[in-house]
Amino acid sequence: MQVFSGMVMVGCVHAVSIVSMLIFQMYKALVLSSISLSKATLEKHKSSLRSLIGQFLTTPIAILPSVFIVSTIVIPFDGAQVFSWYMLMVMTTHSTINCLVVIFTFPEFRAFVLFWSEEGKRFRKRQMASGPTSLVTLRTARNAFVNTLH
Secondary structure (H helix, E strand, O other), X not given: OHHHHHHHHHHHHHHHHHHHHHHHHHHHHHHHHOOOOOHHHHHHHHHHHXXXXXXXXXXXXXXXXXXXXXXXXXXXXXXXXXXXXHHHHHHHOHHHHHHHHHHHHOHHHHHHHOOOOHXXXXXXXXXXXXXXXXXHHHHHHHHXXXXXXX
């Protein structure tokens, strides 16, 4: 069990370092290409990168409790069962917290979810002004265009 725990820890450190390196490279590429991007596109990319970083920072909520549960097997103590129950409860909050991070770091999701706010109202007006985007409407529009060509 100790060998398995050690291998998992090495794997976690390796995964964290790779993801960190990739995020840094994305940031570097965004800075280098910022001159050739429009302001709106640059803001969208920055927002996506912030969201990715925020989601990455919620990962310990899922991983650390499992490490603590495994540690109760390696180093047993009184009350380990109750401790494991609490750690499992903490692990289940990961998806909810990750969802909240996405909502609060990504403007389009935030505007969609917070539909009663001014930002949400502006977003809906923009979406309605830009035209329909559902697949059914797009397919109908495409078929009508193809029919006019024949």
